[in-house]
Amino acid sequence: MPTMTVSGHQYDLDALRVQKALQGALPEPIQEHFVVINGRRWPPKQVLALVTGLDRADFTTHQARRALTRLGFTAGRSAGPRRQHPGAATATAPSPPAAAGPPARPQPLVEDLRPFIGLWVAVRDDEVLVAAPSPKEVVAWLAQHRQRAQSMFRVPDSEQAINGAAPQ
Amino acid sequence: MRFAFRALPAAGGGTLTPRPVVGIALEGLTDAPMECLLDTGALRTRMSAELAPLAGIELTGTVTEELYVGGLKTVGALARVNLTVTDGADEFSWDAPVWFCDPWPHPFGLAGLEGFLHYFLVTIRAYDGYLDIEPRPDTEGT
Numbered sequence: 001m002p003t004m005t006v007s008g009h010q011y012d013l014d015a016l017r018v019q020k021a022l023q024g025a026l027p028e029p030i031q032e033h034f035v036v037i038n039g040r041r042w043p044p045k046q047v048l049a050l051v052t053g054l055d056r057a058d059f060t061t062h063q064a065r066r067a068l069t070r071l072g073f074t075a076g077r078s079a080g081p082r083r084q085h086p087g088a089a090t091a092t093a094p095s096p097p098a099a100a101g102p103p104a105r106p107q108p109l110v111e112d113l114r115p116f117i118g119l120w121v122a123v124r125d126d127e128v129l130v131a132a133p134s135p136k137e138v139v140a141w142l143a144q145h146r147q148r149a150q151s152m153f154r155v156p157d158s159e160q161a162i163n164g165a166a167p168q
Numbered sequence: 169m170r171f172a173f174r175a176l177p178a179a180g181g182g183t184l185t186p187r188p189v190v191g192i193a194l195e196g197l198t199d200a201p202m203e204c205l206l207d208t209g210a211l212r213t214r215m216s217a218e219l220a221p222l223a224g225i226e227l228t229g230t231v232t233e234e235l236y237v238g239g240l241k242t243v244g245a246l247a248r249v250n251l252t253v254t255d256g257a258d259e260f261s262w263d264a265p266v267w268f269c270d271p272w273p274h275p276f277g278l279a280g281l282e283g284f285l286h287y288f289l290v291t292i293r294a295y296d297g298y299l300d301i302e303p304r305p306d307t308e309g310t
Binding site for chain 1: 256
């Protein structure tokens with residue numbers, strides 16, 4: 001288990017301990033940097049604060065990011081709001097011409113939703129803002145972080161879950 | 169206003185067929201519009217009863233009905249509420265009957281005739297993966 005010094009304190013940390021410390025917590029909004037833990041994006045400072053109990057003012061984002069990547073977590077930088085679905089971009093955009101078969105279209109949000117199958121999510125601009133077991137937790141998170149979603153739904157765990165929503 | 173169909177991951181890999189959906193915000197819950205499946209076969213507009221207390225909607229003593237959705241028995245409680253749709257640029261609000269159902273294990277709400285389709289001109293372009301909605305000129309709303 002690697003020993004790390006953060007803000008003058010020594011900690012024995014490993015990936016499992018980090019994952020355990022995040023249980024029951026929801027990721028805060030990503031400003032720029034993030035680390036991927038259990039398929040979700042987390043602000044590095046939030047993670048290190050949860051793991052160590054330190055105040056976030058005691059270390060920088062880069063220190064947190066470096067500490068977590070040393071433990072094997074992937075880190076990245078948010079590119080900002082992503083491209084919208086071409087159909088949703090503008091209400092006045094001319095319609096694409098009909099062709100032989102539906103046009104192939106990238107669906108960036110689909111893969112981002114995959115870790116959240118079975119959970120409630122709030123999304124905006126092809127980005128998952130938050131995922132939680134209940135709509136109550138999603139709504140509370142949005143209020144707490146002053147975020148506004150475009151929509152909220154539960155990621156279905158089967159095709160039947162959607163088909164079943166329509167009266168038979 | 170234009171809404172892209174919702175594409176979703178399939179649990180076994182790949183993606184599910186994209187569905188026509190609209191995010192409908194309840195008054196008091198505007199930060200979290202509920203995604204509703206556009207359902208031309210549904211008479212009512214339905215959402216999970218879990219949402220009602222989050223939006224401050226009182227369901228005690230309201231009219232209820234038992235029904236089956238997808239083979240599952242549920243109880244719907246009627247409330248007349250203010251609803252809003254927006255595509256980020258334009259916004260439209262209207263008062264409509266919504267049935268809040270318990271249990272409601274479905275991923276989306278249902279946008280049916282009462283509550284939604286009666287208020288809009290809807291063009292579904294499944295081929296292109298989106299739908300357009302336009303408030304009816306004679307619809308009371310803002």
